Amino acid sequence: MQFTSEQRLDCGVLEREFVLGEIPGILWTPGSASAPAPLILLGHPGGLHNMRPRLAARARQSAEHGFASATIELPGGGDRPRFAAVEQARADLLRTLRAGEPVGEEIIDRLVLPLVEKAVPEWQAALDALLALPEIGGPVGFSGGVISIGVRLAVVEPRISAAVLFAGSFVPRAMFEEARRVTIPLHVLLQWDDEGNDRQAALDLFDAFGTKEKTLHANLGGHTGVPQFAGDAAGRFFLRHLS
Numbered sequence: 001m002q003f004t005s006e007q008r009l010d011c012g013v014l015e016r017e018f019v020l021g022e023i024p025g026i027l028w029t030p031g032s033a034s035a036p037a038p039l040i041l042l043g044h045p046g047g048l049h050n051m052r053p054r055l056a057a058r059a060r061q062s063a064e065h066g067f068a069s070a071t072i073e074l075p076g077g078g079d080r081p082r083f084a085a086v087e088q089a090r091a092d093l094l095r096t097l098r099a100g101e102p103v104g105e106e107i108i109d110r111l112v113l114p115l116v117e118k119a120v121p122e123w124q125a126a127l128d129a130l131l132a133l134p135e136i137g138g139p140v141g142f143s144g145g146v147i148s149i150g151v152r153l154a155v156v157e158p159r160i161s162a163a164v165l166f167a168g169s170f171v172p173r174a175m176f177e178e179a180r181r182v183t184i185p186l187h188v189l190l191q192w193d194d195e196g197n198d199r200q201a202a203l204d205l206f207d208a209f210g211t212k213e214k215t216l217h218a219n220l221g222g223h224t225g226v227p228q229f230a231g232d233a234a235g236r237f238f239l240r241h242l243s
Contacts, residue, residue, distance in 0.1 A: 141164070
């Protein structure tokens with residue numbers, strides 16, 4: 001991990017850009033931390049530059065609770081090399097949606113599964129590097145992004161203690177079996193009127209999670225209409241499990 005820039009935000013949070021191999025990322029740490037801070041990994045749908053303001057807002061909120069936050073660019077996202085298999089699946093998805101046709105499982109598999117296979121090891125490598133920093137400690141949470149990536153990380157990464165998952169992306173059928181193996185506490189956000197999300201699939205996935213502690217927080221509104229109080233509830237969830 002190599003830091004490439006840093007700035008102090010008006011709230012006192014230290015924001016540092018870094019690269020891990022070819023992967024760009026951002027780390028936010030609280031301004032007044034007196035001990036190694038718990039860490040929240042901030043997921044997103046790709047395109048780190050465009051997502052940065054929203055991610056920084058989430059990081060600021062987490063810093064108020066004494067948590068550090070970090071994110072990395074997804075494979076094929078932003079300025080990273082194009083991910084040809086996913087690009088083709090995305091083009092097929094858009095054609096299907098424009099034609100008003102149902103999205104088949106074959107397209108969903110081609111769109112999501114290669115991304116999960118490549119992104120999860122990258123998140124684990126980033127976690128290795130982040131936890132080696134003296135200002136970062138455990139425990140670790142995962143928040144947001146492509147829900148299938150969050151599911152896979154919750155299954156294979158023992159250093160993640162709790163996760164806030166956003167039900168707003170297509171889910172391959174294979175991920176339902178993985179969901180049954182999730183045992184960490186979960187807080188799932190669902191926008192009830194999300195035009196790009198299969199609500200029933202989101203509900204079925206929530207039902208499949210094997211953990212004994214899972215909460216579904218559903219709100220009226222579209223994909224980007226998550227109310228502030230829903231974000232506050234997610235923050236309280238992390239306070240319970242990472243403090």
